[in-house]
Amino acid sequence: VKDYLSEDGRQPGMSSNLFCNRARFTRAWVGCFNVKVWEKAGGCLAPFSSLCSRQNDRKAEGRRHASSSSLTASKHLRCHPQRSFETSGASRSFSIQDAEHAMKINDLEACVKILSELSSQHQFAMDPHAQSMLCTSLIWLNRKEMAEKTIADAVSRGVWKHAMQRPLRFFPELDSAPFPDPSKFPEVQEGLHVMRSLGEQLLEEMQTDVFLCKGHTEAAEGLQDPGGGKWTYTKVNTTGFFDANFPSVRRFLLGLQKQTKLRIVAAGVSTIHPGCNIRPHCGPSNRCWDMHFGISVPEPSSCFLNVAGEARGWREGDVLLFDDSYEHSVVHRGKLPRTILDIIIVHPTLHDRSFSLSEI
Structure with missing residues (x-):
């Protein structure tokens, strides 16, 4: 007041x-x-x-x-x-x-x-x-x-079980790994297959939508190195801004929801520009996993994600699955922006459990 x-x-x-x-x-x-x-x-x-x-x-x-x-x-x-x-x-x-x-x-x-x-x-x-x-x-x-x-x-x-897994909200009964093995979770394996299939149909259109969109917003979390390259993160949903600016992304997510058992918590279009370094941090909860679908990755060898000491890169049309409750960071050493669709899903062992998003 x-x-x-x-x-x-x-x-x-x-x-x-x-x-x-x-x-x-x-x-x-x-x-x-x-x-x-x-x-x-x-x-x-x-x-x-x-x-x-x-x-x-x-x-x-x-x-x-x-x-x-x-x-x-x-x-x-x-x-x-x-x-x-x-x-x-x-x-x-x-x-x-x-x-x-x-x-x-x-x-x-x-x-x-x-x-x-x-x-x-x-x-x-x-x-x-x-x-x-x-x-x-x-x-x-x-x-x-x-x-x-x-x-x-x-x-x-006893605050956490692992030195590299330090989320803000920790549920010790959930097993995981920095890069979970999708073959152990049929619904996740199915989701990865569907995402790659949808990507074959919509990738070029998604790239066009991202390129033409003028409403990208600067990421507000403060995770990037001060004075480095820009990082934009535009949250998307099924109404309003999402429909008007990312119709292809909307079809991608709706197709994923209809064809799989994955529970999507949130999604966003994330672009990091040359010189941007996202500092080491842990996600908010180990009740969620991250799925990154590569939309525009012109320099795969110059931009990579490090999770608990293991580095992996993105590729256009492919999916990178990781548990962001582990310490992770991003380094961009290339000359062109990298854009991915960030999809946050409920931990697969909890997909049949009923709880509100605030409990995640």
């Missing part, structure tokens, strides 16, 4: 230490107390790393003046009661969502600081979500020894 202060800078019922002239503020309820977060109009947003530093300063100050201390942060700080925490003295709260935002804007130092502090509490030390982001941030910061130790400690605590 956003409110704007009146011209004289004051609002009824607002204490004197929680207003500033011509400022704007938002309110977020955290636990049982109200945190006011404000920013001076026209001012610059402070980076998360500086916010963390300010938080430590306020912690000491709060021991002496707890009644007058408050939390200062940028307007992008989002607090959620279910994952927030308090400390004695100054009112202070960081959450998993704050770490996610810091990671998304590439403020990795702040992300590590927030998650390290959260991990001092048992519920976060055993939380795959928090531990996965912490390990990934350390890897991106090239702190190899610290990352390896953090991963090993998490595995020893």
Whole structure:
């Protein structure tokens, strides 16, 4: 909820230490107390790393003046009661969502600081979500020894079973491999056959649709190396933008749904441009697998996917199946864009089980 202060800078019922002239503020309820977060109009947003530093300063100050201390942060700080925490003295709260935002804007130092502090509490030390982001941030910061130790400690605590498989949500009863063997799963084997058959019919049309589409959007996950090549990811579905821009992709997916038992969770057209490197990371859940259908791969030997230390490339009209809950990355060393259709399916051992997508 956003409110704007009146011209004289004051609002009824607002204490004197929680207003500033011509400022704007938002309110977020955290636990049982109200945190006011404000920013001076026209001012610059402070980076998360500086916010963390300010938080430590306020912690000491709060021991002496707890009644007058408050939390200062940028307007992008989002607090959620279910994952927030308090400390004695100054009112202070960081959450998993704050770490996610810091990671998304590439403020990795702040992300590590927030998650390290959260991990001092048992519920976060055993939380795959928090531990996965912490390990990934350390890897991106090239702190190899610290990352390896953090991963090993998490595995020893039972957060995950495998050092290279670190999803945000982990279900240990599901067996898998970085590149699963489709012959062990008849419905997956059938799906691969159908995809290749549909590709023979629609590949040229899909290439044309992708080339002509002007609505590709920059991938918003923040996984690519800053300053590198562009990565676009356009989510597709059976209505609206999908129909208008990717009719061939629509027919491809509908054909796959009709002719197989695969449960498709989501799909998107993914294009990485020369110089783009997608940094090592793990997918959100081991309840899903990824199927990549090659639409346009002009330089197969210059662009490849690395999953748990094993590198494989894409080929036009062919399918690459992998479990993205394992650590994976992408390197593009060529001179031309590479485009694939990314299809996320439910783990084949769960295809008869009824659950909502939010449970995946």
